[in-house]
Amino acid sequence: MPIPGPGYAITARVEAPASASAAGDLALAVGRVGGVVTAFDVVEAATGHVVVDLSCNVVNETHVSAITAALEALDGVRVRKVSDRTFLVHLGGKLEVQSKVSLRNRDDLSRAYTPGVARVCRAIAAHPADARRLTIKRNTVAVVSDGSAVLGLGNLGAAAAMPVMEGKAALFKRFAGVDAWPVCLDTQDTEEIIRTVQVIAPAYGGINLEDIAAPRCFEIERRLRALLDIPVFHDDQHGTAVVVLGALRNALRVVGKKLADCRIVICGAGAAGSAIIRLLTAESTADILAVDVDGIVHRDRPGLDENLRSIAARTNIHNRRGALADALVGADVFIGVSAPNLFGAAEAAGMAENAIIFALANPEPEIDPMIAHQHAAVVATGRSDYPNQINNVLAFPGVFRGLLDAQACDITDAMLLAASAAIADVVAEPNPSFIVPSVFDAAVVPAVAAAVRTAASA
Secondary structure (H helix, E strand, O other), X not given: OOOOEEEEEEEEEEEEEOOOOHHHHHHHHHHHOOOEEEEEEEEEEOOOEXXXXXXXXXXXXXXXXXXXXXXHOOOOOEEEEEEEHHHHHHXXXXXXXXXXXXOOOHHHHHHHOOOOHXXXXXXXXXXXXXXXXXXXHHHEEEXXXXXXXXXXXXXXXXXXXXXXXXXXXXXXXXXXXXXXXXXXXXXXXXXXXXXXXHHHHHHOOEEEEOOOOOOHHHHHHHHHHHHOOOOEEEHHHHHHHHHHHHHHXXXXXXXXXXXXXXXXXXXXXXXXXXXXXXXXXXXXOOEEEEEEOOEEOOOOOOOOOHHHHHHHHHOOOOOOOOOHHHHHOOOOEEEEOOOOOOOOHHHHHOOOOOOEEEEOOOOOOOOOHHHHHHHOOEEEEOOOOOOOEOOHHHOHHHHHHHHHHOOOOOOOHHHHHHHHHHHHHHOOOOEOOEOOOOOOOOOHHHHHHHHHHHHHHO
């Protein structure tokens, strides 16, 4: 059974007979069916009964039903209501607008709005570059999605993408002080997306593309970079690549290997896999094999699209062929950004000594992490319930903080490599269970931002 986590948490309001054992009986009932009690709050206490809010982590809706049934199976217990705590967090959205200036009287209003604001408008019209100094453009990012590849859920559309984009904006503010706003577009037409972002761009200092399906995302990013005078960053590509390379730097320190000497298998040739390959090849001459649903990508494979042709040109120097299992034989590093349960113990055992496995598919990795630990020296996943979580929040807040502070007009591989090195260097002494810093480590964003600023001015 999957491990219950805070991503699916409930609070059950329960009425139970008043007794010395009431709390223990309720907690045991939840535990017997695999729930994890996280809080126990008394709401009402009377002579004959007690009402409590019992909070716990669960797995899914079926698990909620099992917990409810287990509680109501106790003598005299009634479950009045079950609330989904995750949905409560999202109720009414997660963002709000707050003014940075005081509006207490007529004088304040005259300066922040009419008539004083007219002078500022004329100044920007005369010197458009001043918009970065005199408007929210200085510190604002648009988080743009068409909802075509939401998390690992697929094409859910613009409205269903909103909770993710709101969350992204909240992370920008929490970790880097960047004011970000979700821009969810009700179109999946490449030309319409490009044109829409182009016409809204004057209000923003950067564009963060998010959850746009491959291969359209590649063209959208490429053309917007050419059209706009602000940085365009596709987090599903470049955020993942930055954190993966930072983690890999430290994993290689742990096992005592050099990147250039390694054979690396990248499983998944979509947005994330392509960007990881691009950044790795910009950093090193390591022997890289890319693998997708049709096997190892090689130059002579028929039916390669533009993205796969680019990958084939950058990788597989010996033009190897075969399936994932063939690619893994003797490999030093596996990086998976693909699908769950693609290989097991036999394939992991066939990798090189002191192998590194990054199984990043969510929520189920390419290999069971417990099996991977039996055969690899360092293991990382995309999950928060295992060590070494590869999480994009280590990258994008600091990257955009640095870009905005530098008033950058573009983003380059040199900036991404600098960000990656900065993330790695926050961990002074890596070990097999600690190759990336915590997302709550206050040193991460300043280090990444400083590295990006330096690279931007080079």
